[in-house]
């Protein structure tokens with residue numbers, strides 16, 4: 001092959017590789033974070049159940065189950081989300097708790113195996 005053709009073929013192959021790299025990057029799932037509620041001695045149980053329903057979309061049974069797990073074990077996962085969504089929900093819990101002067105604590109942490 002003459003030199004010009006070899007250069008052109010190489011350029012086309014490089015462009016194709018770039019497109020494939022971009023596609024692979026787009027398809028990679030985002031890192032996930034779990035939102036965790038922490039126990040305390042003062043926040044009323046029904047407030048925690050309401051938070052789990054309103055902010056995490058749990059039905060009443062599931063919300064009560066998670067609340068009791070936190071009450072007995074000290075912590076419990078409310079949901080697993082991409083970083084921005086997890087951060088927004090943590091902030092919403094903090095604002096609701098602060099508005100009602102409850103010491104409820106909520107944190108986010110990298111989800112195991114994500």
Ligand code: TYC
Pocket residue numbers: 037038039040041042043044045048067068070071104105
């Ligand atoms: N331990 C609290 C109580 O006895 C209830 C509670 C549950 C508080 C879960 C916080 O994340 C929590 N009233």
